[in-house]
Amino acid sequence: MVMANSLKFVTVACCLFVVLLMAYPVESAKRYLFKTCEQSSFCRRNREYADLAQSKGAAWDSPYAIDSSTVQFDGGVLQGTILKSILDSKGDPTNVELPFQLVFLESGTARFMVDEKQRTDSPISGFPESITQRRYNEASKWAVTGDLTPDDNAIDATTDNERKDGVYKIKFGPDRYFEAVVESKPLRVAFYRDGEPQVILNDRGLINMDHWRAKPDPSQINDDPSLKNELDIKDMWEESFGGSTDTKPKGPESIALDVTFPGYEHVFGIPEHADKFSLRETRGGEGNHNEPYRLFNVDIFEYEVNSPMAMYGAIPFMQAQKKKSSVGIFWANGADTWIDIVKSKPNEQSFGVKKSTETHWISESGIIDMYVMLGPDPTSVYHQYGLLTGFTALPPIYAVGYHQCRWNYNSEDDVAEVDANFDKYEIPYDAIWLDIEYTENKKYFTWLKSMFPTPEKMMQNLDKRKRKLVVIIDPHIKKEAGYKTYETLSKGELAIKTSEGQEYNGWCWPGESAWIDTFNPKAADFWKDQYKPGKFCGYENNFLMWNDMNEPSVFNGPEVSAPRDALHYGNWEHRDVHNIYGATYHNATQQAMLARNPRQRPFVLTRSFFAGSQRYGAVWTGDNAASWDYLKIVTPMLLSHSIAGFSFVGADVGGFFGNPTPELLTRWYQAGAFYPFFRGHAHIESKRREPWLAGEPYTSLIRNAIRLRYQLLPSVYTAFHRASFDGVPIVRPMFLLAPENEEAFEIDDQFFFGETGLLVKPIVEEGARSTEIYIPDDELYYDYFDETIYEGIGYKHLDAPFEKIPILARGGHIIVRRDRYRRSATLMSHDPLTLVIHLDRSGNAGGVFYMDDGETMAYNRGAFLHRFFMFNAQDNILRSRSMQPSGASSRSYEKTIDEVRIEKIILVGFNTDKLKSARTVEAFQDKKSWSADIHVAETSDGKVSVVTVRDPKVLVIGDWSIQF
Missing domain, CATH: 2.60.40.1760 (glycosyl hydrolase (family 31))
Structure with missing residues (x-):
């Protein structure tokens, strides 16, 4: 009886501990949990x-x-x-x-x-x-x-x-x-x-x-x-x-x-x-x-x-x-x-x-x-670091889209309703997420049958609409007789041990738990076995994974973690490997997902990470809050992760804790459209905040921000491809493009985005309707939305009404877009492309485009398209040329996309005096030539001229040229 009462007391105490942490996340309630240097x-x-x-x-x-x-x-x-x-x-x-x-x-x-x-x-x-x-x-x-x-x-x-x-x-x-x-x-x-x-x-x-x-x-x-x-x-x-x-x-x-x-x-x-x-x-x-x-x-x-x-x-x-x-x-x-x-x-x-x-x-x-x-230079450093610890894994295309999450979507009906509302309000998204409440009593690899009676059918319905399901699985395994996952883990001695060599038990969401020791190769094999379709959900086409609490988080442990003298495989102490543990768990999950479906590129999100974790998937910045201060700190955090090799990074849009005002939520979506990992997420006690619940005009503004992300997906995906082989991040600091300007080194409230040359300045102040954006070099910059031109090093004043995201396009870049609205990224894979060309001071521009099937491993066998677009001021010709590696064949893949074309070319900053009076351009491909009509918007009120070629009838595969 005494032992039972003691156990009951510990259970209540641990639960109260967690409730207090979540209910009172004030500064004084956190610091005492963690050591200072003096206390270490x-x-x-x-x-x-x-x-x-x-x-x-x-x-x-x-x-x-x-x-x-x-x-x-x-x-x-x-x-x-x-x-x-x-x-x-x-x-x-x-x-x-x-x-x-x-x-x-x-x-x-x-x-x-x-x-x-x-x-x-x-x-x-x-x-x-x-x-x-x-x-x-x-x-x-x-x-x-x-x-x-x-x-x-x-x-x-x-x-x-x-x-x-x-x-x-x-x-x-x-x-x-x-x-x-x-x-x-x-x-x-x-x-x-x-x-x-x-x-x-x-x-x-x-x-x-x-x-x-x-x-x-x-x-x-x-x-x-x-x-x-x-x-x-x-x-x-x-x-x-x-x-x-x-x-x-x-x-x-x-x-x-x-x-x-x-x-x-x-x-x-x-x-x-x-x-x-x-x-x-x-x-x-x-x-x-x-x-x-x-x-x-x-x-x-x-x-x-x-x-x-x-x-x-x-x-x-x-x-x-x-x-x-x-x-x-x-x-x-x-x-x-x-x-x-x-x-x-x-x-x-x-x-x-x-x-x-x-x-x-x-x-x-x-x-x-x-x-x-x-x-x-920075690019060399990132490449050298990537050669050591690996490069960012090339994600599937849908992982680069928008993700909708909260703790928790409570049932299959809830999932279906949220999914339908995205279509009703014409907002694209690619994945809906389930937090811990989908399980039976927080036992991973189980489903709460009263709320999720037919998970395979739920995933099939999402798959028909080309959308994915992401579920959470954490490293703590509920200690319960009859729970096969725990019994196999325990019997095989695959869990972290105490300093005396016994199974270590602590407290987390399920109550008393054991933690898988993913340093142990046998534990990693055991983890793969848990993910087999026959054991955990038989449907596999759109099943993705989320790792949380893998620091590891132990509610009743020292500093909310495992004891330092606990033992891992090889009898190494936890103190030796603490910061690596989360990465080994992330790796084990990625390997399990690969074993589950070897053809499918896995997507695994992690909260805990170490050097090299970029090889396994994405990361987010954890439990932030719905306040302007947390929105403001995201940009420097993303920059820090990105230059340290982890390009696939994001933050919970809207803030995890609390309830954002409609203005804060909207501005956060406008910023989040440029996070490499783009997910809305909220705490279980927060009000529902799906985009349509904000009401007008906020819903339309959020829709526009998400659609802008999807419009830019070809360029975003191309940037991920570059990060996957040379380490240059998606979110780029000022010094990457302006290494001579030391005044710009400390600027961390704006960034260059991927291969686009876009300079993004999120609005992070309540009530702000204008901002100052810093131009770090002598290149021409164009307002992305209205072509107003800015030049000269220093701060420039930009109007930023509620409906506008402050973005400048740096001259010399070609942006590749897909402008047609679709429900998800996968459905866009064969849509035509738009090229947006911002000319530099010399009248030149260049850009890269990478494309593959977006889902499988076939790109490792040469099944991809890699093109370079260049506009040359000397002859006013826009060219498309191959960047395929020597000896690599992409013909079989090209046959699957041979209908994909360039549907529009937008040339910004071109001297229209060079155009012929007929206002046409000549296109050349496959030894054929033809004319295409153009539309010209002349210079006015500080803006530059814009030349638009509608339907030039050139295909994305093969070399082609367009003479202006």
């Missing part, structure tokens, strides 16, 4: 270490130095041993050996690794004797898919005198364009391009690795000679927070390294944070943070804006940008990580008059595993 012993200790080094300045004598006698270079690898000076248990000086490698990859990226020499003489108390590798070294295994082969062409450029002084120089990269300079004492690794330092590791001497040591007797810990030089020994072997105790069976094992970007004032990346795009300093001061940025995947209700607090995902990638130069680093570590950022004063002698950015990376465990990418 390894962060606090390494910050104190940095303060000590800073206080000593040039007199700082770091205990780390390279043993020059161990250094050797061969086959593109410089390696040796770093010695850390410590005191032994008797108080005598000794050294800890830290093997290091500096690997120069064929891609031009450099990899710096530091490990601790394995200790097998002292088994770790409480752990199996089979553990011989104390430090977790597999983060790169999960994040990196690229070729890590060392570059045999890297050369040792060290002189004999330099070698005697403990200095080593290696030239590497394309044409040996880059140089690495390694100094033994003080330990320093600098990377040069064009003879100038770009990235310096350990420039301030903050490298630090907690070395292996036996746990001291608690009664003698203050007198232990080996701890004499430690600044702070509090919580080194055991740590409590929020009522939970971390046993730390392996003791302290943190790592830290400082990274300096000399002459770079701006750094970006390290998502996920709801903060400015150009990262702030973290050591205080006006407009700065007092806390480091934290990377620790957590379930945080209604996250704070303008904060360095941890959120749902972690990508430890940082880009530094200065005029005409860009570099990047990737810290391959999946443990709790804190990052300090400070801006040093200009040092004219060393780096010119620009500030330098000094960063300090601190992780709880693992090895130092740092990748350095030397650019030289």
Whole structure:
């Protein structure tokens, strides 16, 4: 009876905990759930270490130095041993050996690794004797898919005198364009391009690795000679927070390294944070943070804006940008990580008059595993990072359309009614989503039969209309006798375990639950089995997936997550892999969906992510709220995700929590039309807010915004295709197109969109009916809707009445559109195309168009169309030419689209004096020629002329030309 009452109490307490979180998402109700740096012993200790080094300045004598006698270079690898000076248990000086490698990859990226020499003489108390590798070294295994082969062409450029002084120089990269300079004492690794330092590791001497040591007797810990030089020994072997105790069976094992970007004032990346795009300093001061940025995947209700607090995902990638130069680093570590950022004063002698950015990376465990990418420009950095961690998966075309979701659509009738209303109000959409209430008592892979008696029929009805169904499945599995999914998971020992090796149980939506351990290959196989059509819904044509709560979220766990001393496959602790877990779950789901239907391109949305997650699907920014502040913070968040490799990103349109005003909802849809992932979503307690419920004029304005997205889908899909092979994101910062304009680097309330050249400035202020948009270069810009011309670097005033989205079209780009209304993206696949050409100052323009079947894997076998359109001012000819790779055949695919044509060409900014008096153009294709009529709208009131060719009768396949 006592046990039953205790269990009942825990159940009630956990449920009350969740209710309180959701009912009172105020700032004070969230912060106490999550650690500050001061409350995290390894962060606090390494910050104190940095303060000590800073206080000593040039007199700082770091205990780390390279043993020059161990250094050797061969086959593109410089390696040796770093010695850390410590005191032994008797108080005598000794050294800890830290093997290091500096690997120069064929891609031009450099990899710096530091490990601790394995200790097998002292088994770790409480752990199996089979553990011989104390430090977790597999983060790169999960994040990196690229070729890590060392570059045999890297050369040792060290002189004999330099070698005697403990200095080593290696030239590497394309044409040996880059140089690495390694100094033994003080330990320093600098990377040069064009003879100038770009990235310096350990420039301030903050490298630090907690070395292996036996746990001291608690009664003698203050007198232990080996701890004499430690600044702070509090919580080194055991740590409590929020009522939970971390046993730390392996003791302290943190790592830290400082990274300096000399002459770079701006750094970006390290998502996920709801903060400015150009990262702030973290050591205080006006407009700065007092806390480091934290990377620790957590379930945080209604996250704070303008904060360095941890959120749902972690990508430890940082880009530094200065005029005409860009570099990047990737810290391959999946443990709790804190990052300090400070801006040093200009040092004219060393780096010119620009500030330098000094960063300090601190992780709880693992090895130092740092990748350095030397650019030289943003596009090169994104490509180099993509070659490491993979590129954005090319999504199916319907995934790029609009998605309709809420917690929850309650029944099959509800789904059918919402679907019908989209048609009634002539609003396109591609997928309707079901949250957790579709299940039987929150048991995944089940259906609540009273509300969803015939799920296959429901999906078939949607499929007839070319629409999809997305359902949610989370990693927590309800612990219940008779529930086969749980019983198989438990019997197979496929769940996360406690520090004692038993199945770990915590609380989430179903109540007491176990969490699948997707680091375990057998668990991943088990997951595939759950998705088989015979086990979970027999219909497969339009069945898509949503992963949530995969941080993992544990309502009664420390920091709303799993205990750090819990165990995963291979007996690695959760502390080692925490930030990677969500990515392994995302990967397992994607693989399960591929196994379910190998022909179908899967779509899987995730909330938690790590570097490399872009290979598996899409992500959204989590539990935002219906307020203008949350709308405003979306753009910098999307920019941060995008430059860190995760292009397929969006935010809940309208805000998840609360009820948006009609104005806020409308402006959010206008912004959301340009989110790579475009979904409306709402909390279960929020009022229904499907677009037609807003009433007029809002419904029409929302309809127009969604239709604009569908009109631009050919260009959006083309941008996704580019991201899938070179890493250039969909949402693009100012410096990507204007790398010389440093004034634009901090601008994060506008962005360039995909391949279109469109400069988008969302309205994020209540009542705003105008805005200031910044033009970052000397190119011509045209109002997208009325062709008003803008030019000259600086802010321009744009009217933004409620019905208008502020968009400028940059000269020199050709936008590919489909202008006919359809119910969904799939139904548009054979519609004719419109080309919108905005001429640059020289009268030229170019654009790319990519097209495939939008659903299957056939594009991997050459079943796609890739064209380049160009307008040349010298001969006034618009040409279409193939971009198919050499040897690739697309003939079989082209036969399926041989009727797709160009139905309209809109030429903006053309000098109409060049037109013939007959006002016709000549078209050429397949050795034939013909005339096509044109319409001319002359220049007036600050607008430019527009020439429209209606039905030029050219096909999208094959080369063609049109003479103006």
